[in-house]
Amino acid sequence: MSWREELAVVVDALNPDKVFILTDSGVAPLFRHDEETTIMVAAGEGSKSFGTLEKVLGELVWRGATRRSLLVNIGGGMVSDLGGLAAGLFMRGIRHVNIPTTLLAMADAAIGGKTAIDFCGLKNQVGLFKMPERVITDSSWLSTLPWPLVRDGLAEVVKTAMLDGRECYEACLELPDRPDAASLGPLALRAAAFKQEIVDRDPREQGLRRILNLGHTAGHAFESLAARRGVTLSHGEAVAHGIAVALALSRKLLNASPALLDVYAARILLRFYNPLPTAVRDADALMEIMAHDKKNPAYGKISFILLRDVGEPETMVADAAEIKQALADVILIRDKR
Amino acid sequence: MSWREELAVVVDALNPDKVFILTDSGVAPLFRHDEETTIMVAAGEGSKSFGTLEKVLGELVWRGATRRSLLVNIGGGMVSDLGGLAAGLFMRGIRHVNIPTTLLAMADAAIGGKTAIDFCGLKNQVGLFKMPERVITDSSWLSTLPWPLVRDGLAEVVKTAMLDGRECYEACLELPDRPDAASLGPLALRAAAFKQEIVDRDPREQGLRRILNLGHTAGHAFESLAARRGVTLSHGEAVAHGIAVALALSRKLLNASPALLDVYAARILLRFYNPLPTAVRDADALMEIMAHDKKNPAYGKISFILLRDVGEPETMVADAAEIKQALADVILIRDKR
Numbered sequence: 001m002s003w004r005e006e007l008a009v010v011v012d013a014l015n016p017d018k019v020f021i022l023t024d025s026g027v028a029p030l031f032r033h034d035e036e037t038t039i040m041v042a043a044g045e046g047s048k049s050f051g052t053l054e055k056v057l058g059e060l061v062w063r064g065a066t067r068r069s070l071l072v073n074i075g076g077g078m079v080s081d082l083g084g085l086a087a088g089l090f091m092r093g094i095r096h097v098n099i100p101t102t103l104l105a106m107a108d109a110a111i112g113g114k115t116a117i118d119f120c121g122l123k124n125q126v127g128l129f130k131m132p133e134r135v136i137t138d139s140s141w142l143s144t145l146p147w148p149l150v151r152d153g154l155a156e157v158v159k160t161a162m163l164d165g166r167e168c169y170e171a172c173l174e175l176p177d178r179p180d181a182a183s184l185g186p187l188a189l190r191a192a193a194f195k196q197e198i199v200d201r202d203p204r205e206q207g208l209r210r211i212l213n214l215g216h217t218a219g220h221a222f223e224s225l226a227a228r229r230g231v232t233l234s235h236g237e238a239v240a241h242g243i244a245v246a247l248a249l250s251r252k253l254l255n256a257s258p259a260l261l262d263v264y265a266a267r268i269l270l271r272f273y274n275p276l277p278t279a280v281r282d283a284d285a286l287m288e289i290m291a292h293d294k295k296n297p298a299y300g301k302i303s304f305i306l307l308r309d310v311g312e313p314e315t316m317v318a319d320a321a322e323i324k325q326a327l328a329d330v331i332l333i334r335d336k337r
Numbered sequence: 338m339s340w341r342e343e344l345a346v347v348v349d350a351l352n353p354d355k356v357f358i359l360t361d362s363g364v365a366p367l368f369r370h371d372e373e374t375t376i377m378v379a380a381g382e383g384s385k386s387f388g389t390l391e392k393v394l395g396e397l398v399w400r401g402a403t404r405r406s407l408l409v410n411i412g413g414g415m416v417s418d419l420g421g422l423a424a425g426l427f428m429r430g431i432r433h434v435n436i437p438t439t440l441l442a443m444a445d446a447a448i449g450g451k452t453a454i455d456f457c458g459l460k461n462q463v464g465l466f467k468m469p470e471r472v473i474t475d476s477s478w479l480s481t482l483p484w485p486l487v488r489d490g491l492a493e494v495v496k497t498a499m500l501d502g503r504e505c506y507e508a509c510l511e512l513p514d515r516p517d518a519a520s521l522g523p524l525a526l527r528a529a530a531f532k533q534e535i536v537d538r539d540p541r542e543q544g545l546r547r548i549l550n551l552g553h554t555a556g557h558a559f560e561s562l563a564a565r566r567g568v569t570l571s572h573g574e575a576v577a578h579g580i581a582v583a584l585a586l587s588r589k590l591l592n593a594s595p596a597l598l599d600v601y602a603a604r605i606l607l608r609f610y611n612p613l614p615t616a617v618r619d620a621d622a623l624m625e626i627m628a629h630d631k632k633n634p635a636y637g638k639i640s641f642i643l644l645r646d647v648g649e650p651e652t653m654v655a656d657a658a659e660i661k662q663a664l665a666d667v668i669l670i671r672d673k674r
Contacts, residue, residue, distance in 0.1 A: 054387055054456075061457045092453065092464045116429065119391075120398045126426045128465060 003099050003138035007072065010097055010134050016070035020063065022056060022083040027075045027101050030144050037063070041082065048078055048117040050126075056086040067091050070133075076102035076149075077109030081127070084115030088130035098132045101141040103153025103184060104235065107160055107191035110135050112199040112209075123223075129204060137192050139185030147178065151272055152236035153188075154179070158268055159214050159243055160191040165311035168194075173267040211313040213295065214305040215243035218327070221289040222280050229279040240273045241330060248326035250306040253316050260307065265333045275334045283324045290323070340436050340475035344409065347434055347471050353407035357400065359393060359420040364412040364438050367481050374400070378419065385415055385454040387463075393423040404428050407470075413439035413486075414446030418464070421452030425467035435469045438478040440490025440521060441572065444497055444528035447472050449536040449546075460560075466541060474529050476522030484515065488609055489573035490525075491516070495605055496551050496580055497528040502648035505531075510604040548650040550632065551642040552580035555664070558626040559617050566616040577610045578667060585663035587643040590653050597644065602670045612671045620661045627660070 001009075011019055021033055026043035039059045041047045060071070073083030073096060080098045087096035100110035116127025142150070154175075161168035168190055175183055195212065202209040219235075219242025226233035247264055250256035280286075290302045303317050318326075338346075348356055358370055363380035376396040378384045397408070410420030410433060417435045424433035437447035453464025479487070491512075498505035505527055512520055532549065539546040556572075556579025563570035584601055587593035617623075627639045640654050655663075 050387065050391055057463055058457060061459065061462065089463045089465060091462060092451065092466060114429065120395060122398065125398065125428060126394055127429045128426060129429060 003136050006136045017068040019070045021072045023074045024079055053117055060090050069094050071096040074099045076105045080110045081116050084130050085127055088128050095133045097134045099136045103150055106137050106188045107153055108156040111195045139188055142181035142184050152234050155236040155239040157187050157191045160194050162310055163211055163313055164194045169310045211305050215239045215246050217304050218242040218245035221286045224289050225285055226280050231277045231279045237273050240269055241276055244269055244330040245326045246306055248329040249318055254306050254308045281331055283327050340473050343473045354405040356407045358409045360411045361416055385419055390454055397427050406431050408433040411436045413442045417447045418453050421467050422464055425465050432470045434471045436473045440487055443474050443525045444490055445493040448532045476525055479518035479521050489571050492573040492576040494524050494528045497531050499647055500548055500650055501531045506647050548642050552576045552583050554641050555579040555582035558623045561626050562617050562622055568614045568616045574610050577606050578613055581606055581667040582663045583643055585666040586655055591643050591645045618668055620664050
């Protein structure tokens with residue numbers, strides 16, 4: 001079923017009085033839409049702001065949205081983050097549906113109800129948990145994506161596959177060098193279904209859901225340091241290297257097979273992602289950022305999701321020496337290339 | 338137990354890493370507080386705005402609040418509405434405690450997790466449901482209140498008592514002409530406990546909780562019309578007259594005893610509240626506003642909480658002729674005085 005057909009079915013079931021679409025200036029040209037009911041924001045992370053949130057809420061007021069209205073977010077993670085938050089706040093909550101158009105949003109951002117805007121230079125600092133009524137995944141959107149956007153989402157697909165099990169992960173390892181919509185579609189759908197299962201079992205991230213942070217402890221540190229030093233680093237590159245750090249730690253702390261990291265490095269990291277910029281290879285600065293991560297159990301205790309094997313995640317606290325060694329291992333992999 | 342003692346017990350149980358206080362410029366002079374951990378906003382409904390919300394969230398970032406921090410809202414309904422929303426949004430939700438300092442906040446606003454700011458000239462248009470960890474009610478704050486603020490809260494106390502049962506309502510009827518903290522304290526505590534019970538049974542206002550809207554269908558219409566026409570009308574006056582409208586409709590639609598309205602008018606409405614300003618006595622304009630109320634089951638169907646008797650609320654849809662007659666009855670009561 002195309003997203004339009006599925007949306008028609010969902011709207012029929014939810015029976016809203018009015019349907020509004022939120023999208024961004026990059027996605028809007030990709031589909032037919034009605035100006036009357038479409039709220040448009042500028043493409044880019046910059047729209048995850050209080051200013052844009054107010055604009056979206058103001059448009060809902062202005063266009064006569066009520067408690068029984070439905071907001072349909074069509075776009076990447078920015079659109080579902082912003083639109084989910086607006087839906088959560090308008091009249092203390094109206095229903096919303098997400099239609100992800102990027103691989104990253106399909107595999108991750110559109111699912112699970114984490115909504116947010118950035119604030120005071122901090123990513124996702126202001127937001128709430130607001131579950132979409134439905135996430136409509138149509139892999140035909142993937143053919144609209146340029147390679148850098150595919151690569152960004154691929155890191156999340158691979159992450160999910162490593163948590164999911166051997167079969168999914170093997171499919172990722174077998175991807176062609178420039179995967180297209182046809183090869184990515186089934187993986188995106190499977191990643192979405194796996195994340196949805198985890199989220200249904202732990203909607204508020206009290207426990208199980210934390211496994212989805214695989215690769216994100218070091219990944220977020222790479223991203224923060226890059227931002228602080230004015231260096232470009234995509235989310236995909238950050239997470240792909242973060243997964244490698246987790247696998248190096250898994251070898252050390254969980255006796256995971258060395259092949260786990262070696263195969264990942266050869267088939268995913270080195271094949272799809274650029275090396276980390278020099279400015280980001282600063283173990284002390286990375287340690288400092290990880291120590292501040294809001295997900296740690298207490299200040300300075302840095303917790304990681306590790307893998308005993310594919311499909312066997314575990315939460316572990318690592319010490320500074322272990323983390324520095326893992327960072328060095330990952331940088332070495334790249335430099336040996 | 339004083340609020341300070343109770344707060345110490347609550348903080349001990351919640352074990353936050355840091356405690357921040359939110360208060361306003363009117364309440365701050367009434368208690369000792371530490372500038373380092375106190376966030377202050379201007380007193381008045383004007384602070385229920387996006388600008389002030391951003392300020393509060395910015396102060397939390399600036400002062401180093403984390404996911405494990407606690408926000409304590411000390412003030413009237415504005416402070417708990419704004420602070421509850423900020424707590425709900427900061428890092429997707431930190432814990433908060435409300436310490437209401439007005440009769441209105443004790444009996445109503447601080448309880449039940451409805452948080453909001455005003456937006457585009459619409460009251461409580463943007464907000465969310467975010468339950469406080471605890472509401473600490475200390476009636477010694479009541480001695481700090483000027484009579485107009487007491488009167489504002491009294492309408493909510495009377496409303497709650499009418500839903501609660503004969504005993505509480507009788508206590509309201511027996512209040513002295515200028516009730517002080519000593520006579521209001523027990524009623525405030527009982528109203529708070531009653532509302533908490535209702536909210537615990539229906540946290541998201543799916544059904545039962547709607548009975549708390551007694552007097553508010555017409556009450557909100559009076560308030561909106563007054564605002565639109567630039568006339569001063571307090572929340573207490575609006576709700577007190579709204580209750581009278583509900584009682585007039587109850588007589589007509591539920592065969593409630595005429596004494597219900599007569600006793601209420603003599604002992605509460607005429608004794609404590611000023612007549613409605615002429616500008617607000619416009620049945621057609623009031624009907625139009627009520628037809629737009631977001632709480633109606635569908636556009637134009639105006640639903641009311643009515644009373645078969647004290648303690649026996651029922652939801653009923655009334656038609657235009659019945660509502661106009663009830664409005665006329667209430668205005669007549671006042672004019673006969």
